[in-house]
Amino acid sequence: MDVLVIGSGGREHMLVKKLNQSDRIKQVYAAPGNGGIATEAICVDIKDDAIEELVAFVKKEAIDWTIVGPETPLTKGIVDVFRREGLKIFGPTQAAAQIEASKDFSKHLMQKYHIPTANYQTFTNSEQAKAYISEQGAPIVVKADGLAAGKGVVVAMTVEEAHQAVEQMLVHNRFGSAGASIVIEEFLEGKEFSLFAFVEGEAVYPMIPARDHKRAFDHDQGPNTGGMGAYAPVPNLDPDHVSFTVESIIKPVAKAMVAEGHPYTGVLYAGLIETKSGVKVIEFNARFGDPETQVVLPLLENDLIQVIEDVTSSIDPKLKWRDQYAIGTVVAATGYPGSYKKDVPLPELSDDSSCYLIHAGTKQGEMGQLVSNGGRVLLVGAIDNTIEKAQTEVYHYLKRFDQTDHFFYRKDIGITES
The missing domain is CATH 3.30.1490.20 (ATP-grasp fold, A domain)
Known part of the structure; x- marks a missing residue:
């Protein structure tokens, strides 16, 4: 079958890589994709939220499945439009995507259905x-x-x-x-982790937990970013906390969305924190998280398109996971998350069998070489039997970025506990 991945970041490159492992896939397309995705899929010059253009492309090329990466097209109702046109698409409806699009909606839902989260007030x-x-x-x-x-x-x-x-x-x-409108909420202290789940109505199929590092600099210093690296699974995470998250947070939220008339289909991301009074929700996202996707999906043994078909057909996909660790460190443009330069040539990205590369903000330059095209440029990942071995492989590869002052990366992903 032919599959379209919507988006242009690291999460979408990981989805493309995972889909390409399937012997059920004939061709993967990406709209709009990026410099790294272009080596593994056919990139289509359509913006991720140009819904009518995407519909026309999917019809013209007879695409069998569309998978939505980023939040913007979801919150603009791409799933609703595709479904009306009789096209297969994986993701929540516009109404269901409010769980990410509106902090107030999400907090109100949790308060109404007694799902543990920080106390809050909303103001204009x-x-x-x-x-x-x-x-x-x-x-x-x-x-x-x-x-x-x-x-x-x-x-x-x-x-x-x-x-x-x-x-x-x-x-x-x-x-x-x-x-x-803003939400002001109490500060929660503890260790954070993320848990994704495939969801169809009230059916929930949890993935393995991950932990990402949001602060720009080592030792969790500097401003918040979209994520500077991640690892999975989380070695010191209490298994009871994971069970609690599934049974007392994710499943009740799925039921609540059905009760509210917004049944959820897709990947639900729960951003969580282990506090002294138990696990609480920091936020929900209506899609795969970035950069956690880049360390969770490499450990998934199942065929991703088969999982999506099973979940949307109310069949248990029976998720299987490699008994290993994945770690990924983001290379960012100097200045991120503030202002930064684009079009900076990347160092030679030679193949290294011990690491995998996920492109986020890259494109082909005028001379055919890869150049930077965003704040988070790429992620270097590795899988090994221990988190320490995976770290060693990643940081050995990253040394090539030490010769330039145009890029930076955290030296402690998976080493310090955030």
Whole structure:
């Protein structure tokens, strides 16, 4: 069969790689793809949220399945449109994608159905928001209600910092309509982890847990990013906490979405934290997370397209996992998550059988070489029997980036516990 992957990042490159392992796949397409994806799929010059163009392409090429990577097309209703046209697509409807698109929707759902999460309030008025912060004290978390490309969350360690975040979002309109409403919630202390699940209505098929590193610099310093690296599974994670997450968080959320009239189909991402009072939800995403996907899918033994067909047909896919560890470290453009240069030539990316490369912000340059085209440029991953061996392989490969000041990477992915 022919499959289209929508998106242009590292998550989508990982999906392309995984699909290409299937003997059921004839051709993988990507829209729009990136420089690395172009070596493994046919890239189509259509933006990921150009829904009508994507529908026309899928019909013209008789694509059998479409898999949506990023959140934007989901929140614009791509699944609804494809379904109306009788086209097979894997992902949640626009209504179901609100679980990511609106922090207020997500928090209200959790509150209504008694799913553990941080206490919160939602505001549109800056003075009321500041008064609430002054009353609650710091540390405290300020979040843009809508989608802000992973940058709409401020973990404020002082009241002044929280007030500044409110000003940026509600007064200075930093995130546009995404920040027209903000959620302010209590600061939760503990170790974070992520758990994905394939979901169809009330049926939930959990994957293995992963942990990503959000802060830009070593020892979890610097600003929040879309993720600087990840590893899976998480060696020191209490198995009871994983069971609790599945039984008391993911399954109840799936049931809640059905009860609310927005049944969920696709991958549900739960961002979680182990607190002294138990596991709580930080956020939900309506799709595979990035960069966790780049360390979870390499450990999945199943054929991904078969899993998708089984899940959407209400058949247990019987997920099987390699008894190994995967670790991935992101190479980012210097300056990320702030301003940075594009079109910087990449060092020679020679093949290394011990590592795999996942491209995110890359494209073909005018001279045919790969150049940077985003903040997070690529991820170097490795799989081995111990997390230490996988780390050694990744960091040996990454030395080639030490000769340039145009890129940086964290030296402690999987080493320090975030």
